[in-house]
Amino acid sequence: MAEAAPKYELIANDLRQKILEKAYETNEQLPQEAALCKAYNASRITIRKAMDILVNEGLIYKRRGSGSYVKDITENQTAGQTRSLEVVEGNDITTEIxxxxxxxxPEVVTEKLKISSFDFVYDIRRVRKKAGVPVAVEQSxxxxxxxxxxxxxxxxxxxxTYMENELGLIPQSTHRLIRAVYAGKKAGKLLDVDEKHPVLEIEQTVYLNDGRPFEYSLIRLKSEEYELQNIVVV
Known part of the structure; x- marks a missing residue:
């Protein structure tokens, strides 16, 4: 006879279903911990375990002193824990700043990173090269x-690597939108291709393991250098 799932998993499953069915809208605040305890007849520890599952799956994020909110999952992504990896990586990859x-x-960055319009951000622009040949232009x-x-x-x-080793921050999941575009003048020059050369534009927001968004970036990448592998949990 199969053992019953722990109560925190059952609660996570119920909240997950409600989020995916749009019972809670994007950026809507979930009920406070005390209300969830009452609704599910559960302890605070049990509710926190359930919420941690949803954070790791990339469905919700937490704001210190405020509560938990529904992430934007409109970018055709699957609920499931994924390790955030840089788009271009490998031993033969070099970076030009x-x-x-x-x-x-900027306004779009403020929205994506869930920060105040009065906050400051790093504006980082890099060219990634493979064996000395430019393959991607990144603005983060x-x-x-x-x-x-x-x-x-x-x-x-x-x-x-710097974030993990020196700051103790763990990148966890990536919400990524991929579209086909022309390189354009600036990216074309940096990638050494014609401005009408087709490339992939990757728009992504990367989250820490506590649910906080910490990076918003736009990447233009030579399409022949990108391979998408997708695992769907059903």
Whole structure:
């Protein structure tokens, strides 16, 4: 006889279904912990375990001192825990830094990173090269209050490795939208292709394991350098 699932899993399953069925809308706040305890006749520890499952699946995010909110899952993604990886990686990948600045957060970045319009972000522009040949142009934004102490030497390597090893921040999941576009003048010049050359544009928001968004980026990538592998949990 199969053992019954733990109560926190049952609660997570019920909340997940409600989120996917749009009972809770994007960016809507979920009921407070006390209300969930009463609704499910469960302890605070049980509710927290259930919410942690949804955070790790990329369905909700938490705001300190405020509560839990539904993430934007309209980008045709599957609910499931995924490890966030950089689009271009490998031993033969090198990075050229085009620009690095601290700026006031643009409106779209403010929305994607769930920060205040008065907050500042890193504006990072890089060219990724494979065996010396440019394959991708990246523009990334990160909130300076989350990813502190960014340095030029970090930008030429793996930002995520720096975050894990020096800041104790763990990238967890990526919400990614991929579309086919022309390279355009700026990206075409950096990629050494014609401005009408077809490339893939990847728009993505990356989240930490506590549900906080910490990076919003736009990447233009030579299509022959990108392979998509997708695992769907049903």
């Amino acid at each position: 085009i620009d690095f600045a601290v700026i006031a957060s 934004y990160m909130p300076i209050q989350t990813v502190q102490g960014m340095r030029l030497d970090v930008l030429s390597q793996s930002i995520y």
